[in-house]
Amino acid sequence: MPAIKSLDELKKIREEAIKKKEMKTAPGKTQVIVAMGTCGIAAGARDTMRSILNYVEGQKVSDVTVTQTGCIGLCEHEPIVEVIIGEQPKVYYRKVNVEVAERIMREHVQGGKPVESNILPLQS
């Protein structure tokens, strides 16, 4: 079983990740939420999610919570992604394909500058 065989490896990963976390100053908590109702999944939300996770993994982005939500009643705009950084108001994005997801991660989550072209004008 690969799961059991690599537990030692996981222990090492855990210790290293905790060390790194302690060294950093805690920024505002960041949340990235992908809408994954049937409409979202059919529109490609799983690829969007995969793109976000690939970015987190590839660019070693720590302290970002990635989660999902159901249909929010705006199916024509799917895939929809919500970004919450610290105390800032929530930003909704529409038509988030793999490329847009990567831009959101780079420019907004890491750079602090929302990706204007895909913002869904909603009040949160």
Added chain:
Amino acid sequence: MREIALHLLDIAQNSVAAQGRSIRIEVHEDLKNDRLWASVKDDGRGMNAETVRQVLDPFYTTRTTRKVGLGLPLLKLAAEQSEGGLSLVSEEGKGTRLEVSFRHSHIDRMPLGDLATTFLTLLVSYPQIHWILLYRVTQADGTSEEFFFDDVELKTELGDLPLTEPEVLSFVRKMLEEGINATKP
């Protein structure tokens, strides 16, 4: 949605919405009997017989039970079109089990798709839920290979370290991809 793994993601969302605390996803590619089975089982709040009937009927579901939507009727149709079927067994307060089957070699059978990404997505998004994945392949000669993943051990080891820590994510993704790829027929 022409990928079984995408439907499984969609069905698992229903299990999450039904407040399942433990959700088990099984996929069995049985080449010996030329079948492909997939199931999602949860210990959520369940449904009564009337609701079970309604969620499989597109004309009821679109408006009355929006949360379930069109996903299930379309999956049922796709299964029936490739000599399979869909069954939904549910008991209020106990949970729900959905099973779908196809003839494996049927020309219209939808591809299994990316099971690893479906599972990774669920694991990361709902860390509070106990996830179990069983992927089994039975070859034409009757020998079986399987990949079994229960997240209990992983979560015990991680403690309060989130799954979205880059190194952890990398570890889990590789484990799922390697385990599933090594099992594929």
